[in-house]
Amino acid sequence: MRRFQGMFLAGALCxxxxxxxxxxxxxxxxxxxxxxxxxGSVGQRVGTRVDNxxxxxxxxAASAEAAVQQGFASARAKIDEMGTEGxxxxxxxxxxxxxxxxxxxxxxxxxxxxxxxxxxxxARTKANVLARDTIGVSQVIDQLSLASQPH
Numbered sequence: 456m457r458r459f460q461g462m463f464l465a466g467a468l469c470x471x472x473x474x475x476x477x478x479x480x481x482x483x484x485x486x487x488x489x490x491x492x493x494x495g496s497v498g499q500r501v502g503t504r505v506d507n508x509x510x511x512x513x514x515x516a517a518s519a520e521a522a523v524q525q526g527f528a529s530a531r532a533k534i535d536e537m538g539t540e541g542x543x544x545x546x547x548x549x550x551x552x553x554x555x556x557x558x559x560x561x562x563x564x565x566x567x568x569x570x571x572x573x574x575x576x577x578a579r580t581k582a583n584v585l586a587r588d589t590i591g592v593s594q595v596i597d598q599l600s601l602a603s604q605p606h
Contacts, residue, residue: 540567543562544558550585558582560586566593569586569599570598573601583599
């Protein structure tokens with residue numbers, strides 16, 4: 456019986472393959488590729504628009520690059536104008552370890568004097584290190600006082 460089932464399945468498979476070949480033979484052949492389109496065709500207009508869009512993107516990128524370079528040069532000039540006192544104050548003002556401190560910075564050439572109140576010795580050390588490591592500073596005079604801590 457199994458032998459008969461195997462032969463039946465083999466025969467059914469052959470009929471299916473043969474039927475597929477007949478169905479394929481009845482289908483129309485694929486269409487040939489389209490011929491070149493005449494001048495001024497939709498394809499050429501689309502191509503021209505894409506080229507124009509790419510040109511505008513390139514011009515925009517060049518303009519953005521020039522603006523970034525100009526902005527960088529302007530920022531650099533402002534930092535140079537700010538001077539030693541402003542650079543030190545900016546570093547102290549934005550350091551989290553010095554939050555809550557009242558600081559004042561005075562510069563005379565490359566000598567910076569720090570006055571005000573800091574919460575603890577670690578903050579005092581941090582202020583001195585930041586001031587000393589600032590470009591244009593050669594000496595720091597520490598006149599900072601520690602805030603009184605409750606006992």
